[in-house]
Amino acid sequence: MKKSILAACMAALVLTACKNKVEDYSERISFVQTQDGTVYGLQDNEGDKKHPADLFDAPDSVIQMLGLEEGIESSIRTYIVCKDNYYVLIDAGLGEMGHGQLLQNMQELGLEPDTIKQILITHMHGDHIGGLLSEGEPVFKQADLCISVDEYEFWNKEENQLQQAVLKAYAGRIVTFNEEDLLPLGIKAIAVPGHTPGHMAFQYGNVMIIGDAVHGWDLQKEHPEYCARFDMDKDSAIQSRKQLLDYCKTNKLFVGGMHMPKAFIQL
Numbered sequence: 466m467k468k469s470i471l472a473a474c475m476a477a478l479v480l481t482a483c484k485n486k487v488e489d490y491s492e493r494i495s496f497v498q499t500q501d502g503t504v505y506g507l508q509d510n511e512g513d514k515k516h517p518a519d520l521f522d523a524p525d526s527v528i529q530m531l532g533l534e535e536g537i538e539s540s541i542r543t544y545i546v547c548k549d550n551y552y553v554l555i556d557a558g559l560g561e562m563g564h565g566q567l568l569q570n571m572q573e574l575g576l577e578p579d580t581i582k583q584i585l586i587t588h589m590h591g592d593h594i595g596g597l598l599s600e601g602e603p604v605f606k607q608a609d610l611c612i613s614v615d616e617y618e619f620w621n622k623e624e625n626q627l628q629q630a631v632l633k634a635y636a637g638r639i640v641t642f643n644e645e646d647l648l649p650l651g652i653k654a655i656a657v658p659g660h661t662p663g664h665m666a667f668q669y670g671n672v673m674i675i676g677d678a679v680h681g682w683d684l685q686k687e688h689p690e691y692c693a694r695f696d697m698d699k700d701s702a703i704q705s706r707k708q709l710l711d712y713c714k715t716n717k718l719f720v721g722g723m724h725m726p727k728a729f730i731q732l
């Protein structure tokens with residue numbers, strides 16, 4: 466084999482290896498390089514976060530067996546998908562209602578809010594959309610806000626203040642989508658209803674962002690049959706969780722999620 470071909474093969478091997486691991490960008494930011502682009506996981510909460518075990522409907526015996534009596538490691542996260550200087554934000558975290566770190570994290574990556582042209586929302590709970598507003602005004606003035614049809618229709622009927630404020634602030638820039646629709650950067654939406662009616666997961670290459678399909682990874686990875694109190698329709702949340710985790714396992718995906726103990730876990 467000629468030297469140059471050998472060098473090319475080695476470079477390809479190194480590149481493949483790079484694409485199959487989670488790397489730290491900073492204390493709060495990790496990333497995975499996919500075949501197409503990069504997915505950054507941004508920790509939104511300050512300090513450590515645990516969910517109390519009694520947030521879940523698992524029996525005490527299971528909690529004890531897994532050693533989770535002191536709580537289940539969690540977090541609040543947002544994600545950014547990037548290809549060729551095009552940036553898509555997935556969820557916006559707590560925002561000012563909970564000292565969300567999204568803008569500081571973006572600053573570390575050298576990004577201004579106006580760099581974001583598209584925002585995908587897994588669902589419209591406060592810890593996912595709080596960061597869209599600052600003093601009632603939209604933070605992301607150049608971005609479309611993409612919400613699934615079912616999620617939009619559900620919250621549009623509700624009286625809830627935060628959801629109404631977000632829908633009003635981004636009026637004219639809201640794009641609704643269904644599972645089969647083409648999303649920016651070729652991101653694939655996967656319907657995982659149950660936690661909320663129009664809850665969505667997003668796949669980009671070998672990374673799956675599962676939203677709130679899992680709240681307590683150390684419990685629910687092996688026991689998807691247990692729900693957190695926040696799951697609105699428990700039967701459908703269980704079915705969605707099982708199917709999604711099976712799919713991620715079968716395809717050996719990196720799993721990211723808004724309440725995962727780490728930004729990415731490879732299955």
Ligand SMILES: [Zn+2]
Pocket residue numbers: 590592593677723724
């Ligand atoms: Zn959440």
